[in-house]
Amino acid sequence: MxxxxxxxxxxxxxxxxxxxLKGIDLSVRPGEFLSLVGMSGCGKSTLLRMIAGLExxxxxxxxxxxxxxxxxxxxxxxxxxxxxxxxxxxxMNVRQNIATPLRMRRLPLSARLPxxxxxxxxxxxxxxxxxxxxxxxxTLHIPHLLDRKPAQLSGGQRQRVALARALVxxxxxxxxDEPLSNLDAKLRAHMREELASLHRRxxxxxxxxxxxxxxxxxxxxxxxxxxxxxxxxxxxxxxLYRSPxxxxxxxxxxxxxINLLPVEIDAQGKVAAFGQDLGLQAAAAHAxxxxxxIRSEDLRPAAEGLAVRVLRxxxxxxxxxxxxxxxxxxxxxxxLRQAAGETLxxxxxxxxxxxxxxxxxxxxxxxxxxxxxxVRERVAx
Amino acid sequence: xxxxxxxxPHLVLAIGAFVMLLPFYWMFLTSIRxxxxxxxxxxxxxxxxxxxxxxxxxxASQVPMARFMLNGVIVCLGILIVQVLTAVPAAYALAKxxxxxxxxxxxxxxxxxxxxxxxxxxxxxxxxxxxxxLNTYFAMMAPFFLSVFAIFLFHQxxxxxxNEIIEAARMDGFSEMEICWRLVLRGSxxxxxxxxxxxxxxxxxxxxxxxxxxxxxNLAPPPLGMLYFADVESGANYGALMAGATIITAPxxxxxxxxxxxxxxxxxxxxxx
Ligand SMILES: Nc1ncnc2c1ncn2[C@@H]1O[C@H](COP(=O)(O)OP(=O)(O)OP(=O)(O)O)[C@@H](O)[C@H]1O
Ligand SMILES: [Mg+2]
Numbered sequence: 001m002x003x004x005x006x007x008x009x010x011x012x013x014x015x016x017x018x019x020x021l022k023g024i025d026l027s028v029r030p031g032e033f034l035s036l037v038g039m040s041g042c043g044k045s046t047l048l049r050m051i052a053g054l055e056x057x058x059x060x061x062x063x064x065x066x067x068x069x070x071x072x073x074x075x076x077x078x079x080x081x082x083x084x085x086x087x088x089x090x091x092m093n094v095r096q097n098i099a100t101p102l103r104m105r106r107l108p109l110s111a112r113l114p115x116x117x118x119x120x121x122x123x124x125x126x127x128x129x130x131x132x133x134x135x136x137x138x139t140l141h142i143p144h145l146l147d148r149k150p151a152q153l154s155g156g157q158r159q160r161v162a163l164a165r166a167l168v169x170x171x172x173x174x175x176x177d178e179p180l181s182n183l184d185a186k187l188r189a190h191m192r193e194e195l196a197s198l199h200r201r202x203x204x205x206x207x208x209x210x211x212x213x214x215x216x217x218x219x220x221x222x223x224x225x226x227x228x229x230x231x232x233x234x235x236x237x238x239x240l241y242r243s244p245x246x247x248x249x250x251x252x253x254x255x256x257x258i259n260l261l262p263v264e265i266d267a268q269g270k271v272a273a274f275g276q277d278l279g280l281q282a283a284a285a286h287a288x289x290x291x292x293x294i295r296s297e298d299l300r301p302a303a304e305g306l307a308v309r310v311l312r313x314x315x316x317x318x319x320x321x322x323x324x325x326x327x328x329x330x331x332x333x334x335x336l337r338q339a340a341g342e343t344l345x346x347x348x349x350x351x352x353x354x355x356x357x358x359x360x361x362x363x364x365x366x367x368x369x370x371x372x373x374x375v376r377e378r379v380a381x
Numbered sequence: 382x383x384x385x386x387x388x389x390p391h392l393v394l395a396i397g398a399f400v401m402l403l404p405f406y407w408m409f410l411t412s413i414r415x416x417x418x419x420x421x422x423x424x425x426x427x428x429x430x431x432x433x434x435x436x437x438x439x440x441a442s443q444v445p446m447a448r449f450m451l452n453g454v455i456v457c458l459g460i461l462i463v464q465v466l467t468a469v470p471a472a473y474a475l476a477k478x479x480x481x482x483x484x485x486x487x488x489x490x491x492x493x494x495x496x497x498x499x500x501x502x503x504x505x506x507x508x509x510x511x512x513x514x515l516n517t518y519f520a521m522m523a524p525f526f527l528s529v530f531a532i533f534l535f536h537q538x539x540x541x542x543x544n545e546i547i548e549a550a551r552m553d554g555f556s557e558m559e560i561c562w563r564l565v566l567r568g569s570x571x572x573x574x575x576x577x578x579x580x581x582x583x584x585x586x587x588x589x590x591x592x593x594x595x596x597x598x599n600l601a602p603p604p605l606g607m608l609y610f611a612d613v614e615s616g617a618n619y620g621a622l623m624a625g626a627t628i629i630t631a632p633x634x635x636x637x638x639x640x641x642x643x644x645x646x647x648x649x650x651x652x653x654x
Contacts, residue, residue, distance in 0.1 A: 052552060053552075054548050074548075074552045075551060075553065075554035079552065081549065081552050083548070083549060084545070085543060085545045087545035087548065089549075091567050101552075104553045104554035104555060105554055112559075114563070
């Protein structure tokens with residue numbers, strides 16, 4: 001099966017009075033690894049389940065490989081899904097679990113009956129299924145587990161079985177709903193790499209749901225960031241990181257989270273924080289309160305700039321993160337990223353100043369939308 | 382003190398078990414005693430005059446005991462099979478499918494749990510009489526074919542079956558019936574065992590309904606047969622009567638012992654008791 005595109009047009013869904021999806025348009029290219037990310041409850045799983053056919057949209061259409069599948073049953077869409085809980089059949093061993101999608105597809109009903117089914121199964125087909133199972137198990141390094149029951153496997157092993165069951169029948173696209181969220185941190189990092197390499201090898205279309213932005217950032221070709229039933233931004237991980245389209249995107253992407261500074265745009269479009277001119281120019285039409293986003297790595301200690309008090313510093317391997325508190329407003333926290341060896345000179349009471357790279361700051365209006373920003377001159381900061 | 386706390390529950394349970402089991406023990410005791418000893422109050426298990434052989438052979442020869450037992454098996458299995466065939470899909474739909482009116486139907490099921498068979502006896506009897514189905518196996522089985530208790534019990538246990546497995550099955554191409562029978566029921570075998578015991582015991586021991594719809598001795602299930610037996614003997618030979626009772630109780634005991642583990646798992650799993 002060659003990888004297929006997946007197209008969503010105007011998808012809407014309500015549960016009772018709750019409007020969960022509010023008109024989603026999304027094109028997933030053939031062979032692409034696309035992640036759906038967003039806060040818990042924003043509708044990612046619901047959207048994925050609609051692509052799978054497990055949930056019917058109130059409005060809009062789903063197409064796979066150019067043909068409309070909105071009214072098709074899940075099994076007719078030729079998609080494979082990996083669930084968060086893995087959803088292995090508990091009474092079947094690993095071999096039977098992996099074989100099931102093929103048996104259901106290729107064997108007639110009579111051959112699938114328990115006990116007597118074997119009499120009706122064409123042996124040629126059975127041999128093909130066995131071979132496909134062996135190969136899928138090989139791909140995921142689990143041939144030694146084939147005769148175990150799911151209950152006798154670790155979480156990571158179940159995960160592999162679920163993946164093998166998904167890829168055994170070369171589907172048009174893979175759908176995954178937080179498949180790594182039940183694994184411990186180390187295994188998760190390992191499986192991330194393995195999934196990415198699996199995607200490269202298969203060249204298949206992957207649609208991957210996660211609320212973990214690191215997973216999305218490291219594996220995806222493109223990310224669709226969802227919030228409250230809408231897609232806030234669709235782009236490569238780099239685009240989302242470097243030019244977030246909305247405040248929500250800026251907040252969600254990046255570890256540690258972006259620093260947000262309440263600022264004021266005056267009638268001339270000058271941007272000031274707590275009365276201090278930042279040397280940035282916005283459109284005069286956008287005068288009013290706004291938010292300035294600065295990534296932690298774009299900050300550096302300086303002789304003057306934003307006055308802060310250092311609260312604490314943590315070293316994570318090669319990076320050192322310094323948490324500070326803005327003097328002008330003590331509720332505003334600023335995190336600064338340094339290399340592990342660096343230090344931060346502070347005066348009495350841990351006071352110091354931070355400067356930031358103005359051309360890399362992001363400005364968001366009160367409605368959360370991105371605003372044009374230019375560097376006027378280097379004043380104060 | 383800790384000693385008392387540890388063994389007190391056992392003591393209470395033991396007393397309870399004693400009270401429950403005493404009549405059965407008495408029945409067994411009577412069945413092996415000679416007529417002369419029957420009214421002894423002693424619980425000593427070895428009678429002075431061992432008449433088990435005599436009592437049991439009388440019980441077996443006086444009335445067609447084998448015939449009664451066969452009738453019981455036919456009626457009980459017939460009821461159980463139809464109950465399971467109807468209740469399992471109904472419970473699956475109520476537990477796992479979304480459709481309008483589901484809540485209402487579930488409420489009706491629970492409400493129907495409160496209706497005793499006695500309330501329905503007259504209309505059922507009239508109906509069977511008008512269709513000339515009295516004195517048939519069907520008449521003994523029909524009122525019990527649809528068991529709301531079974532629907533309720535299976536519903537409780539199906540509800541906890543993981544939705545994601547059902548969804549995975551739908552994507553793999555299982556039909557709803559295959560999901561229901563091959564996956565969901567498969568995951569609730571203890572409930573099936575528990576329900577089978579409930580159903581078999583209840584209908585094996587049922588005297589009320591067969592007495593209403595059956596007058597033909599050839600169709601009588603064991604308890605009704607016992608009644609004929611008691612009539613024949615004018616209640617005089619208690620030893621043989623109790624031997625008969627022991628014979629018809631034994632299959633239920635065996636049936637329970639066979640599925641005991643599943644039965645207990647089934648009850649604790651569904652939270653019925
Ligand atoms: N079957 C349902 N009935 C009613 N409401 C539902 C149903 N399924 C989902 N919802 C609601 O829809 C919203 C979106 O749910 P969804 O599962 O898509 O979120 P999500 O983005 O996957 O979140 P998470 O990251 O926590 O998995 C939630 O508010 C949820 O309560
Ligand atoms: Mg979800």
